[in-house]
Amino acid sequence: MKGPVVVAVMDGVGIGARDDGDAVHLARTPSLDWLIAEAPFRLLRAHGTAVGLPSDDDMGNSEVGHNALGAGRVFDQGAKLVNAAIESGKLFEGDAWRSAIARVKQTGQPLHFLGLLSDGNVHSHIEHLFALIRRAAQEGVQNVRVHALLDGRDVPETSALTYVEMLEKVLAEIRTSGKDYRVASGGGRMKVTMDRYEADWPMVERGWKHHVRGEGRGFRSLGDAVETLRAETPGVIDQNLPGFVIVGDDGEPVGRIEDGAAVILFNFRGDRAVEISRAFEEATFTKFDRGAKPDVFFAGMMQYDGDLKLPAHFLVPPPEIERTLSEHLAANGVTQLAISETQKFGHVTYFWNGNRSEALAGETWIEVPSDTRPFEERPWMKAAEITDQLIDQLRTGKHRHARLNWANGDMVGHTGVREPAIVAVESVDLQIGRLLPVIKELQGALLITADHGNADEMYERDKKTGAIQRDEHGRPKAKTSHTLNPVPCCLYAPSAPELRFDETMKNAGLANVAATVLHLLGFAAPADYLPSLLTTSE
Structure with missing residues (x-):
């Protein structure tokens, strides 16, 4: 031409x-x-x-x-690579997984899983989360907290309770062995945490407050949060539900992310994982006031930005796309x-x-x-x-x-x-x-x-x-x-x-x-x- x-x-x-x-x-x-x-x-x-x-x-x-x-x-791509890494066991043999397990066993702090709770297979898959949770239990991790972002975007718009029920069943099964595995916080994916391309940093800040500091409206369970928030705003869909925290009998958040913990972001897709990863990893951070950054081991399901090496630790190597x-x-x-x-x-x-x-x-x-x-x-x-x-x-x-x-x-x-x-x-x-x-x-x-x-x-x-x-x-x-x-x-x-x-x-x-x-x-x-x-x- x-x-x-x-x-x-x-x-x-x-x-x-x-x-x-x-x-x-x-x-x-x-x-x-x-x-x-x-x-x-x-x-x-x-x-x-x-x-x-x-x-x-x-x-x-x-x-x-x-x-x-x-x-x-x-x-x-991500979903296929993660499936293979879980099925082969390579994910659990890698340095990132081993380091996360070692950290929480040494400190007694929880292993935190943060990500999108659905089977949309676009940013994450709930079965990946379940595989990680079950393996953590198998390896003797006593305390796990899940920070569940609600979808309604890559799956039916009000399907959250289906995934909540699935998650709570897995956690309840593990609790029968005496382990403390619970949901800690959550919110709709278009309201908390999952911003991309720096379009709306306040979205990430809200997520940080809920997940890390335990600040936000308290509910006794993930299901209670979803049902109450829906009732208060008729017609609201899952992706737009506001953020919240889960509290115990004493009214205190059950899953703040504190020094000594390990955090795994189980989304495999990069665009909506970069900003929260930066908040956890950057020594100097100016996008919002994150307060005292907790000393945690942080890993992504994959490396979300190969040029920026973000995050530094990841469970599954991303696709190596060359000669574009x-x-x-x-x-x-x-x-x-x-x-x-x-x-x-x-x-x-x-x-x-x-x-x-x-x-x-x-x-x-x-x-x-x-x-x-x-x-x-x-x-x-x-x-x-x-x-x-x-x-x-x-x-x-x-x-x-x-x-x-x-x-x-x-x-x-x-x-x-x-x-x-x-x-x-x-x-x-x-x-x-x-x-x-x-x-x-x-x-x-x-x-x-x-x-x-x-x-x-x-x-x-x-x-x-x-x-x-x-x-x-x-x-x-x-x-x-x-x-x-x-x-x-x-x-x-x-x-x-x-x-x-x-x-x-x-x-x-x-x-x-x-x-x-x-x-x-x-x-x-x-x-x-x-x-x-x-x-x-x-």
């Missing part, structure tokens, strides 16, 4: 059932509709084994999706632009570049600050501002390749509110319409795809029949998690009308995009990359 080659990721925009629960279908999308009808178009796999997850029952997510887009190959698309382009002197708003900035930079936190030679990174108000209140988010800057940058002629992420379909899709999700998709389509004439003007190419589905399925479905599930009042049950649906892939390259997708290529996925970008730029892809989606044959 003479002009720039641009990859636009419509985060969370899959191809669904085209029914009343499909916000992508319900949205007015003239630009996307035209591309699907008139330009090269195909579907891509964006979940399960196509992005390195354990099985095709596992929905995709933004982390693994952007890894695949940027790597050009499929790497085993960005590295190949940088080595060949190709200038690159990465742009998104805060909520997805790390996805088009860190994850796209194989979990590297520093820009490569010739890369320009632009972050548009996200709003902090609820996404359903501002479903247009920063799509227009991203496009403004992208167009200005493309017209400078400085960037041979650009990649961007419009976050709307995912972030608004996660709210479970259909009407704002429709507006979110329409907002993205409007930006596509603005970008098309610029691509034509510059004689470039625009490859539009998504990292996974989300807004395409806003209602829960019966797994056997596929029918939309309804509550006792006949209303559809909102879905807040990602989907298993394929994602669109459209090519707009008006100066190269001979280009088309290879219709003989079956089961192509996100990892095929990297070779396609190299193809458009005039480079041969490395031999081990998945092949380009394009053909120029008649």
Whole structure:
């Protein structure tokens, strides 16, 4: 291509059932509709084994999706790596696990487990937590505390009590042997602890106060907390429940994190684990007043940032992603632009570049600050501002390749509110319409795809029949998690009308995009990359 080659990721925009629960279908999308009808178009796999997850029952997510887009190959990802490390026993033979066990046996302080309590398999999996708890008991750890972050985002929106019951059953079984294993604190994942990309540090501060200091509203049990908070705020979903602590008969918190303890953050995904890890590890910390930092041994399920070596100790080595698309382009002197708003900035930079936190030679990174108000209140988010800057940058002629992420379909899709999700998709389509004439003007190419589905399925479905599930009042049950649906892939390259997708290529996925970008730029892809989606044959 003479002009720039641009990859636009419509985060969370899959191809669904085209029914009343499909916000992508319900949205007015003239630009996307035209591309699907008139330009090269195909579907891509964006979940399960196509992005390195354990099985095709596992929905995709933004982390693994952007890894695949940027790597050009499929790497085993966090969930699969942790499963293997637990099954083989290697996790429990590693230095991090051995050090955590040794610390609490020596001091008598509890072993604390902090993380997302669900089986969503996006940030964590409850079975990983249970394996760690049971192994701790087996190895003679007397005291364990769990700090449970409630999901309702990668799983049904009010499913928390299912996981609470599972956890309490495991803890109760272990307590029969005389050990003291209890829940210590908790809260909804979008209210405490799990911020990302420094969008909302007060969220992390609230988590720190609950988990570490034991400050916050007290409840006698995790179940009591969930039920009471729901009753007080009808309609609230799990991810938005406020934080709390669990107290004993004396009214005192049962699980402050104090000197001599060990803390394991059992989330395997990095983006929402980095900030709380920094709070535990950084000697000089200025993001909030954390008070006296307790002297604890801290470890992550994985290392969440390989460049920053954060955390220093981790149970399972992360995927080693090398020779990414960005590295190949940088080595060949190709200038690159990465742009998104805060909520997805790390996805088009860190994850796209194989979990590297520093820009490569010739890369320009632009972050548009996200709003902090609820996404359903501002479903247009920063799509227009991203496009403004992208167009200005493309017209400078400085960037041979650009990649961007419009976050709307995912972030608004996660709210479970259909009407704002429709507006979110329409907002993205409007930006596509603005970008098309610029691509034509510059004689470039625009490859539009998504990292996974989300807004395409806003209602829960019966797994056997596929029918939309309804509550006792006949209303559809909102879905807040990602989907298993394929994602669109459209090519707009008006100066190269001979280009088309290879219709003989079956089961192509996100990892095929990297070779396609190299193809458009005039480079041969490395031999081990998945092949380009394009053909120029008649």
